Amino acid sequence: MAADSPTDPAAIRAARAARARALLAELTLDEKTALLHQHAPAIERLGLNAFHTGAEALHGVAWLGTATVFPQPVGLAASWSAELLTRIGEVVGVELRAKHAADPAVSLNAWAPVVNPLRHPRWGRNEEGYSEDPHLTAELATAYARGLRGDHPVFWRTVPTLKHFLAYNNETDRALTSSRLRPRVLREYELPAYRGPLEAGVIGAVMPSYNLVNGRPNHVARELLDELRSWTPESLLVVSDAAAPGNLVTFERYYPDHVTGHAAMLRAGIDSFTDNDADARPTTTRIAAALERGLITEADIDQAALRHLELRLATGELDPGLDPYAGISADQIDLPEHRALAREAVARSVVLLANDGVLPLGPDQRIAVVGPHADRVLHDWYSGTPPYLTGIASALDARLPGAVRTADGADRVALRSTSTGGYLRPGVDGVLLADGPDAGPEAQIDVTAWGEGIVTLRSVATGLLWSGVGWVIRADAERVGGWVAQESFRLHRHDDGAWSLRHLGSGRWLRVQHGQGLLAADAAELADAERFTLRTVRHGHTHVAEVSAAADVVLVAVGNDPHLLGRETEDRPHLRLPDEQAELWRAAREANPRAVLTVVSSYPYALGGLADQAAAVVWTSHAGQELGNGLVDVLVGDVEPSGRLAQGWPADESHVGDLLDYDVIEAKSTYWYAEHPAQYAFGHGLSYTEVEYTALALDTADVDPDDVVRVTVTVANRGERPVDELVQVYAASPGHRLPVPRRRLVAHSRASLAPGETRDVVLTVRIEQLSTWDVSSGRHVVEPGRHELHAGPSSAARPLRAELRVAGQPVPPRAALGAVLRLADYDEQEGTALAERTLDAGDAVQPAPGRRSGWVLLRSMDAQGARGLRVTLARTGPGAAQARVEVRESIDAAGLSAAHDDAAWQPVGTAEAPAGGGRYDWSDVPVTAEPLTAGWDTLAGKVVDVRVVLTGPVRAGELSPTP
Structure with a gap:
């Protein structure tokens, strides 16, 4: 941008767009196509560097080395403070710029924030979102994005990306499941979370989600993406989620081949393909083939490339002398003010759920801190690498020197190999060897149970976790981590009392190798697994009880490990506190009734009676490097508790409903x-x-x-x-x-x-x-x-x-005569699913999977002048495929339940889908013969409710009253 650049926002956007068009005109077709993959090559003659979309910045810069780590978004939301989230966004934006200064390959396209409303607490990625309320979600996401973006009128500090569009709240079969969104749920509950940040003009990109909505993959939801773009004054780059382009063919089988799928994505408005890691060739080859086959035009490529260029111009890539953020240096990481803000964020996100007066803690009290989170700070998948960690016990000990005792509740054991006679011990580089002479400290292992039989194993001698990276087992990991966690195991007890271990990352059983006696995960069957004799050196619950009994107050720190039993790719198995942790709580409380249930978690629990037993209940998310200090600031009363839940905690698991049912109304x-x-x-x-x-x-x-x-x-x-x-x-x-x-x-x-x-x-x-x-x-x-x-x-x-x-006029009845009424706009339904009307656009209704029939109800249709009905039908298979229409005089809300009373309905007639057609071969079919049956005559001229009953392999699109 020139020094005399315009200051009016619309003029700034127009100037940027014009400059992007000028750049586009200089590109060859191959160069334009190359821009459409996540990893775009440099175009040196135009001053364009190599570029890729995406830097993870959910609650701090992730995956790029040391950076300030703030509380998880679900924790930040408990502050209910837009001002705080803007300041955090500013720090994250500065640190991402600092990473970019150190390595220009670091993208300034930040893949954050996540705005999926937290509809269901079993969602594995619950930690990534803000709230179950879409409007609060929008407010907080807008604030965080504003910090990431910066306040310069021309240049953006970073370009935030909204994730994940749309109706994405399950990891179970996430690339295959279709979220049923009738218009009211779509418009009232789902879309507001996205619309707020977009209308604020602080978003430069959007990422569609893996799932389908109403039968159509979100990566080809053209109508919704077009509407999304209509809400923002900014050019909006739409980036695919990782591997989603291939999913259209390999998993969803929505298109017959990748060329067709890629063409459909481009036509729908996807601008950047995140696929095949850094290898762009499959993407560019498929787009070129789509162009050759006439499935897309060069104008489609131009539009996507233009948005890509506009995003890069916004980051100042071609204007380093004018970009006010270009001066951020590589050392602006982990500054003292960043640490202070991280601590403030923790304290303001702590929620005091219950308290009988035991909190705040007194200065002269002896405190026990027990449980798996007593002095452990854990990371989630989208965490950065914190410069330091401060656990609860350590922070308390710094505040109350000598008054704090700790017990993590792990069972301390030693395992002796029945094949070598030696105890397992860590050797050079942490390799586990079955040659230990005794069960002394070198051979001892702390076993921490996380629920559902999953444990982590920590060497007492080294303080490091067992890990199965490769096939050799080593005690060399500081924490559980990775896309596939390599630090989790399951213990199996044989009928004769011997024990075997299974490495969950590989699914293989552990076996001691002949010769050197090293431990490896290479047995496919339990029968081939090594058998161990297990000696318990110290029982975790006993140790917890001893430490608790000697204290004035005990903090029982329980919760989840964010890489286990609930994370990306894995939904939670249930909402209960793990049985082992519940028992640890009981052991502590029985020893000391002044027990504070201190929950450190990525999500709500259904605590039931456990909470009723507690002298106080406190919650914090996994809050990053200042977890201990920020929480202790609240526990001792230096900071007044101000956190409030942005997501409720259910009283019972049954109250939250089906994980896959997205209709929050129904x-x-x-x-x-x-x-x-x-x-x-x-x-x-x-x-x-x-x-x-x-x-x-x-x-x-x-x-x-x-x-x-x-x-x-x-x-x-x-x-x-x-x-x-x-x-x-x-x-x-x-x-x-x-x-x-x-x-x-x-x-x-x-x-x-x-x-x-x-x-x-x-x-x-x-x-x-x-x-x-x-x-x-x-x-x-x-x-x-x-x-x-x-x-x-x-x-x-x-x-x-x-x-x-x-004041105002009541909503009138549906205008019927001459109108086309979409059956997807139903008021009630039973046994139906929403599906795609065509591959590209529209919604239809059909019996739900596993159901032979179902119905939809349209309330309050004006029947004046209508003497006939037509329904638009298509088939999904052979056999009788019918739509039966029934009517009744319209009733108000007091009679809603009557929709399920078959006796209340009068039959009008039926329509049969023509034979031989496919799911996209639509026909307008008259309902019975005209004039219609007496049921319709009785209600002629009145306002009626219409129920359409679908039976067999049939799909219905619209209902059309005719004169």
């Missing part, structure tokens, strides 16, 4: 629709004082849909300590004609109150936040009538209520 999931109270609700979190909510006032109660209401909430600190209270306002719409959220967050604000202080907290609520998606008009509407606002400290505790009266 499944009654998330705090919006849940019928069961959570153990710890969305928004919940305690302080060390008592806050009373005393009054709620509105500046007006009579409003229009486009109004803004000022809400005043009066809160009082009744205690003797200061408090940082999170005042929350929720909306409800009792008596609404549709199922709507029981409660949904519409405003929140912090209030710092001194002891005894009372304060009025003023918040604003936009009435449009009460809207629902009207499937008949295809827009958000706020329906007239009575609505409510509630205020309180959580979604469950809302002691104050005020009524709103919204």
